[in-house]
Amino acid sequence: MPSGLDPRTGLPVVAMVGGGQLARMTHQAAVALGQSLRVLAASSDESAALVTADVRLGDHRNLADLQQLADGATVVTFDHEHVPTEHLHALEAAGHRVAPGPDALVHAQDKLVLRRALQEAGEPQPAWAEVRTVHDVTAFVDDVGWPVILKTPRGGYDGKGVFVVDGPDDVAAFLERHGTLLAEERVPMMRELSAQVARSPFGQIAVWPVVETVQRDGVCAEVLAPAPDLSDELATAAQELAVRIADRLGVVGMLAVELFQTADGVLVNELAMRPHNSGHWTIEGARTSQFEQHLRAVLDYPLGSTAMTAPVAVMANVLGGAAAADDWAGPPLDERVHHLMAHWPDVKLHWYGKGLRPGRKLGHVTALGNDLEEVRARAVAAARYLADGIVDDAFAFEQEH
């Protein structure tokens, strides 16, 4: 039996760094394939650790913990981008397979590295500059005007580490606090899109329909699949862009290319090389989910069909409300789940088992159907009810208009 297969089953063992909801949902997909996801979690009550059989407690910044995770596994992959690049090189040097590899993953870890790579490839992106001094910023502003977006190259997500700066006053303070920053023009965007592909080491690539991602306060709130009113030309262009990036960077596994749509086309915002919030709709909405596909890709299995199972799928996130962590205003969760099921018998629930925290992604719901307005209203109302315990059908209506 080749090394890295589970002797109990004769099938691979995928080890995932991170115990969040992405690992949790990847485990569900692994179970169908005869596998059991091995998870490196920071604590036993993390989302994935609550539901998986093979949990290793440890720190993703600690090489010994990573090595222990990798020992006996077929391949190591990720539910976040926060593993130090040098640790990944060390794992590879020790003979472990890492997917995506460190030289690809760094483009999802470091926004400056991504900007340089896209520039070299001639791919569309916002005007940008690497800035270390106030002078760097004002020189950049001479080209693009205020406001500019300042981003920490590493560590930001869900709007964290991103600052909209309207004038020179705060620049010195930002630079002092964060060091080298990425400056970007504020793009006159119409909306945000996501193009997801999966790529295997063999080089096979699978492409899902391009989706629209609706953000609120920098956090993904809804995903509309396929992106409504997107021309075939632009959809194809976005898909081809994602395929080119996956190929050029040698991505293995899932790749989400977050895009700004402008009057002139699409610009690359950033990349994620793992299952991504913009692909949760694929669990019910596509023949192969992003979670199964990620496993297939990192294992160099042939990829599955990405055909949609319905004309329209809408995913809505359930975000923790403004109340304090232990203060779940309104009906208790179990009662909300009862009500959700009674009110929306065909909305699919995915609850992550996490503690409450304002703004935290606690779960999501997916609705399928034929008519975008109707499907979206259903998903958004269900997610909103789970989040705040208030049934407000007017909200659904308001979303439509």
Add this chain to the structure above:
Amino acid sequence: MPSGLDPRTGLPVVAMVGGGQLARMTHQAAVALGQSLRVLAASSDESAALVTADVRLGDHRNLADLQQLADGATVVTFDHEHVPTEHLHALEAAGHRVAPGPDALVHAQDKLVLRRALQEAGEPQPAWAEVRTVHDVTAFVDDVGWPVILKTPRGGYDGKGVFVVDGPDDVAAFLERHGTLLAEERVPMMRELSAQVARSPFGQIAVWPVVETVQRDGVCAEVLAPAPDLSDELATAAQELAVRIADRLGVVGMLAVELFQTADGVLVNELAMRPHNSGHWTIEGARTSQFEQHLRAVLDYPLGSTAMTAPVAVMANVLGGAAAADDWAGPPLDERVHHLMAHWPDVKLHWYGKGLRPGRKLGHVTALGNDLEEVRARAVAAARYLADGIVDDAFAFEQEH
């Protein structure tokens, strides 16, 4: 917080007796609902024990093991029918919720109890008799003629404990070996059907389309959903029959009513009060799977939509070949999975992680589509390839004609 909710999540804990593939797939559904299935398994390498976080090792015939499983759980349910009735009464007496309850479950455990109940209810079933002596059998044969079917009232499944007897010669030996038996006429059946419903304690009932189950050597080989060429009248009659049985027996959870279709209608063969092989197609083929619905029902949650997601769904079981347990003839499993994915990119795999054994249910595949012949050929060829490692497209063709 009400007792029986997981303090880490605020959500219920369902405890399932048995660690087979039904528990394994129920866990996948539990994860989406924010839960983690607690499993009583006989060993740590059982199908469900490989993939769940909360495994209790023990014996389903041991009351102490059952009590330990039930402690702190919201409800106890089953992946098989083999728990002694008196233990279930003992659990209820100790304040635990058991679903289905022992007075319902006994009808799935004891075929004589079922026959008496159906007779009392006036529901259609084969001619039958409780037989203790050779004279009992020959008196029954005077009515129905040879051959007769002799069944052990308890413990049989997948064709085990069922004997077709062509004449009086072997009857004495069977009776001596097994004691009291159930004798049934051999029904001149056209095919076998299954009508699945779920019922909650509140009394809500959800009904899936009636399916055809194709048996080989007494084991389910394929399930065709919906049952082809079934008149609306007969489909409705079968569904209403299943609803009446669920109500009359007070079933809580999934109920599969296995039916013989004859020229005159349908007759009840036997019952299963748990997720059932005839409902595996619902994972992809229905908006709510039987596994999610079982959880919803035993928790008294509102039930989910049973609408189909495609016009046709076909499930094909992968059965262990005739080779000895460790002698997996042909390509190793991992290579078969590669090939399956390459050849059938939209067939969905469910592999149970079990050791090989001739005739054992190792996994299943599901295909969806519009045309029964095409969908069935795809599912059957894929399952056959997984079972024996031989690609035989002619087989698929032969199935169609």
